[in-house]
Amino acid sequence: MSEEILINVTPRETRVAVVASGVVQELLVERSSGRGLVGNIYMGRVARVLPGMQSAFIDIGLERAAFLHVADIWENREGAKPIEKILAEGQPLLVQVLKDPIGSKGARLSTQASLAGRLLVYLPHDPHIGISQRIEDEGGRAQLRDRLKELLPADEKGGFILRTLAEAAAEEELRADLGYLRNLWSTIRERSQGAKPPQLLYQDLSLAQRVLRDMVGGETTRVLVDSRENHQKLTAFAQGYMPQVLGRIEHYTGERPLFELYNVEEEIERALSRRVELKSGGYLIIDQTEAMTTIDVNTGGYVGSRNFDDTIYKTNLEAAQAIARQLRLRNLGGIIVLDFIDMQNEEHRGAVLEEFKRALARDRTRITVNGFTALGLVEMTRKRTRESLAHILCEPCPTCGGRGEVKTADTVCYEILREILREARAFNEAREFRILAAQSVIDRFLEEEAPSLEMLSDFIGKRVSMQVESSYTQDQFDIVLM
Numbered sequence: 518m519s520e521e522i523l524i525n526v527t528p529r530e531t532r533v534a535v536v537a538s539g540v541v542q543e544l545l546v547e548r549s550s551g552r553g554l555v556g557n558i559y560m561g562r563v564a565r566v567l568p569g570m571q572s573a574f575i576d577i578g579l580e581r582a583a584f585l586h587v588a589d590i591w592e593n594r595e596g597a598k599p600i601e602k603i604l605a606e607g608q609p610l611l612v613q614v615l616k617d618p619i620g621s622k623g624a625r626l627s628t629q630a631s632l633a634g635r636l637l638v639y640l641p642h643d644p645h646i647g648i649s650q651r652i653e654d655e656g657g658r659a660q661l662r663d664r665l666k667e668l669l670p671a672d673e674k675g676g677f678i679l680r681t682l683a684e685a686a687a688e689e690e691l692r693a694d695l696g697y698l699r700n701l702w703s704t705i706r707e708r709s710q711g712a713k714p715p716q717l718l719y720q721d722l723s724l725a726q727r728v729l730r731d732m733v734g735g736e737t738t739r740v741l742v743d744s745r746e747n748h749q750k751l752t753a754f755a756q757g758y759m760p761q762v763l764g765r766i767e768h769y770t771g772e773r774p775l776f777e778l779y780n781v782e783e784e785i786e787r788a789l790s791r792r793v794e795l796k797s798g799g800y801l802i803i804d805q806t807e808a809m810t811t812i813d814v815n816t817g818g819y820v821g822s823r824n825f826d827d828t829i830y831k832t833n834l835e836a837a838q839a840i841a842r843q844l845r846l847r848n849l850g851g852i853i854v855l856d857f858i859d860m861q862n863e864e865h866r867g868a869v870l871e872e873f874k875r876a877l878a879r880d881r882t883r884i885t886v887n888g889f890t891a892l893g894l895v896e897m898t899r900k901r902t903r904e905s906l907a908h909i910l911c912e913p914c915p916t917c918g919g920r921g922e923v924k925t926a927d928t929v930c931y932e933i934l935r936e937i938l939r940e941a942r943a944f945n946e947a948r949e950f951r952i953l954a955a956q957s958v959i960d961r962f963l964e965e966e967a968p969s970l971e972m973l974s975d976f977i978g979k980r981v982s983m984q985v986e987s988s989y990t991q992d993q994f995d996i997v998l999m
């Protein structure tokens with residue numbers, strides 16, 4: 518399937534959209550204020566060792582200390598020593614970020630460095646040659662491994678992972694990628710000598726450069742960039758590193774904004790919505806929490822078949838494709854639970870699961886999918902290294918605190934009545950109680966709850982007045998003693 522890659526650049530933000538057959542398949546956003554840390558290499562300092570958790574907190578210069586588990590310490594890869602025998606507080610340590618800080622969790626680290634190129638991933642500490650799992654032909658895998666071994670210098674002590682693109686690469690391309698990565702590691706090692714922690718030694722490429730390196734393949738017809746300066750930077754990067762894609766990098770100069778021309782702005786809005794409409798009339802409900810993401814499939818108004826089982830089956834087939842696309846668009850990761858509409862037919866279940874796996878084949882992220890559970894749910898995991906699209910573009914609602922719900926005006930009224938009664942007993946000298954609340958709550962006291970307020974005023978023997986505070990949300994209130 519041919520695709521186009523659109524890159525929209527503003528001074529503080531870079532956005533990338535992958536469009537195939539006129540449909541947005543992936544969205545990536547990077548802001549200069551919150552640029553991802555994955556791949557960065559630091560000279561850090563051990564801030565605290567936690568023997569009970571077999572972990573340590575490492576200061577790498579971020580707001581929160583980063584997290585290192587004993588299993589991610591390369592020198593202890595066989596688990597021979599406890600962490601307190603390996604690390605000591607104040608010790609300098611060369612580390613690489615495996616996962617960005619997500620939510621309340623700090624960045625996750627490893628002491629095993631890995632440097633990604635276009636065709637290879639270099640592992641300076643691990644004398645091992647691995648092959649991408651996407652290259653399935655055993656004969657081709659062995660041949661590719663032999664090709665690389667012939668190119669390795671005699672003094673090479675590190676290892677490599679051959680990426681999917683390496684399968685079709687020429688010998689000179691592999692040689693160039695190998696030389697680039699070895700020189701890069703040599704530069705990092707030189708910087709680490711005498712570095713005072715915490716100090717950044719290596720920062721991964723910008724989003725636009727990573728996209729060029731990792732996502733431009735044989736099916737990519739062109740890369741459109743709407744910034745002259747960044748078009749020049751990408752062209753220079755391609756000239757020195759991947760000249761075969763130079764002819765596909767174009768500077769977009771049209772009058773209409775690039776993302777508007779391809780309807781990407783509308784797609785971004787839909788990708789932030791909880792509800793996703795299906796063409797059949799069915800819909801998905803996507804709920805993202807810190808622990809997991811749940812996706813519920815509903816038939817909605819779809820009545821396209823006389824047979825109800827067929828209606829459910831066709832809706833689930835369409836949903837399987839839509840879910841796979843939404844995972845990429847929203848960059849949803851971690852544990853994901855899918856609730857397809859219940860199917861009694863085992864053949865239908867199997868076909869929906871196979872359709873879902875086929876749709877996931879486009880995903881560049883590592884995924885595991887389990888079959889249907891006894892409750893009819895599909896459980897899966899998708900590797901999470903960066904924040905989801907919603908976490909980058911949105912923040913918790915200040916009104917509901919991220920719950921997605923607010924207390925009703927009735928609930929707030931009853932809370933106010935209880936609070937006035939409590940304060941009347943505690944502060945008997947008050948002459949009057951004034952309620953400060955939102956318009957909807959005051960309206961309720963003036964109408965349905967007027968008798969309740971009058972009864973309370975008579976009971977405590979004090980006057981109760983009201984004042985609208987336009988800045989208050991529905992569940993905010995104050996009681997002022999007069």
